[in-house]
Amino acid sequence: MTPRVRRLALPLLTASLLALTTAACGGGGDTSTGTAAKPGEKIKLTIGLFGDFGFKPLYEEYKKTHPDIEVVEQVTQFNDHHNNLIKRLATNAGAADIEAVEVGYISTFTAQPAKFYDLKQFGLEKRQGDYLDWKWQQGLSKGGGQLLGLGTDVGGLAMCYRKDLFKKAGLPTDRTEVAGLWPTWEQYIETGRKFAAANVAGAKFVDSPGEIFRAMVNQAPVGLYDAQDKITIDANPDVKKAWDLSNQLTQSGLTAKLAAFSPPWNTGFAKGSFATIICPAWMTGFIQEQAKDSAGKWDIATVPGGSGNSGGSHLMLPKQGKHPKEAAELIDFLTSKDNQAKVFKEEGTFPSIPSLYDDPSIQNFTKPFFGDAPIGKIYSEAAKALKPQHLGPREADVRVVIGDGLGRVEQGKQTPDQAWAQVLEDVKKIK
The missing domain is CATH 3.40.190.10 (Periplasmic binding protein-like II)
Known part of the structure; x- marks a missing residue:
């Protein structure tokens, strides 16, 4: 494949x-x-x-x-x-x-x-x-x-995770028990801190904060745009909450700092460089391709918040x-x-x-x-629970600006507050 x-x-x-x-x-x-x-x-x-x-x-x-x-x-x-x-x-x-x-x-x-x-x-x-x-x-x-x-x-969203890495960290490995670890994103981060405390060699809790941010925003009633095609991020508390929680992953040392689809990210699947990853249905095929020798080590649980796209x-x-x-x-x-x-x-x-x-x-x-x-069953239930969100005409550009901001924090170039201020300024340039 x-x-x-x-x-x-x-x-x-x-x-x-x-x-x-x-x-x-x-x-x-x-x-x-x-x-x-x-x-x-x-x-x-x-x-x-x-x-x-x-x-x-x-x-x-x-x-x-x-x-x-x-x-x-x-x-x-x-x-x-x-x-x-x-x-x-x-x-x-x-x-x-x-x-x-x-x-x-x-x-x-x-x-x-x-x-x-x-x-x-x-x-x-x-x-x-x-x-x-x-x-x-x-x-x-x-x-x-x-x-x-x-x-x-x-x-439709789920969370893929490495059972072997969870076992090394002393965490549950059964998918139902794992889902019970993180009914909310705050509890997901807390689980990540427990994973980090176990010092599993060569592994971080998550690949990077970008797709965590995207998943959280996609679960909100209103995303980056309102129904009138106005960019909402400066006045949308759900977007700011997603920003803050995503950066908590970085500040707690839980990310592997692997940009999606970069060669190191691809290699990270095979090496077991991260224990969890946001997992839309299509991601299962990608994991199977990149981690050919890891059959049986990966499993799938529901995502914090229960659904999303x-x-x-x-x-x-x-x-x-x-x-x-x-x-x-x-x-x-x-x-x-x-x-x-x-x-x-x-x-x-x-x-x-x-x-x-x-x-x-x-x-x-x-x-x-x-x-x-x-x-x-997992993805059917996620799709049934999904509440659609209005997408604006420059949706892609706004996501890039926010992703760049999260990257600057992860790279240590800015604090979350500094990066957020720059994001708001950069988004103003998007017409």
Whole structure:
């Protein structure tokens, strides 16, 4: 299985790219549906992805009923993928027929309806009843008039932990008992202090504070933006609480100071450099890839706060594509109920179709690598308990600013108060 490096990285979006996008995008747009394929015509559809979405077996299945369709993946790193798409939309050249967009960026692209085909043109409004309501809403243009993306997955949260390291620290290892250690984030930090006091050689309690912050904010009623698209972090007590608690991890010496998806972070999985990590469903596949020799050492417990979301994507059709009808049919296939279930079982990405959550094949799904943890049940319950949050148009940029601030504290360059003051100033520059 190829590494699933597609959901955790903090998105980077430069001011120059955003200026380019803003200048190039307009409202409305034409309603053309591209060039109709001739009977028997060979068609190549490109699909732009960030990392492995687990689609390759599905393409082979699709060819059985669509022999004239060739599907070619164009895979780049998370940040490069989204930044490149911004530039390609602005210059009206270079976009794939189908583009994947992660939730941190979705509002950036749904704000440009003139750049994408409305999937309603191809009858895909029929899929609305399949989806979690909030997941469907994320794929709509502002005001809901156009359907711009169909969801692939959601990133329901859990906490993955190393049983062997917990045992060395004198902590419980049973997943139910472990979940009982941290019903709240404050208790999670207290558990971390107990772990640190045991001086387990070569291991810290958590990889870094960034995704802990993101998880806490994602559990709040209001996140980085309010419903009127105003950045709220200076007046949102839940954001400040998440900031303070995340920095407590750093100040208590509980972090391994490993930036997500850096080579040292990848190596840290195999070396057992940290005992816990925020674990959206898709992360299970990544852990299994990076820590091949650690089968049975990892397990999964519920996350402090009980639920949350980190990641998830949509598939969209840029108007640069010449065969949108065929591309829309492929999106419909890739996101179908059966195929979302298949990809979950093979790759770990959790479905965005709630009727699957009570399906016995999902409820009873386990992974031997994680000690036969009831992965399907854990992530189904997390998804059911999830309360959606409004995402603003520059969500990705705000997260980068905050992540940089947490990094400065972790690196000893600023105190938490100094870093927070700079974060507030830097966020003011985001318009």
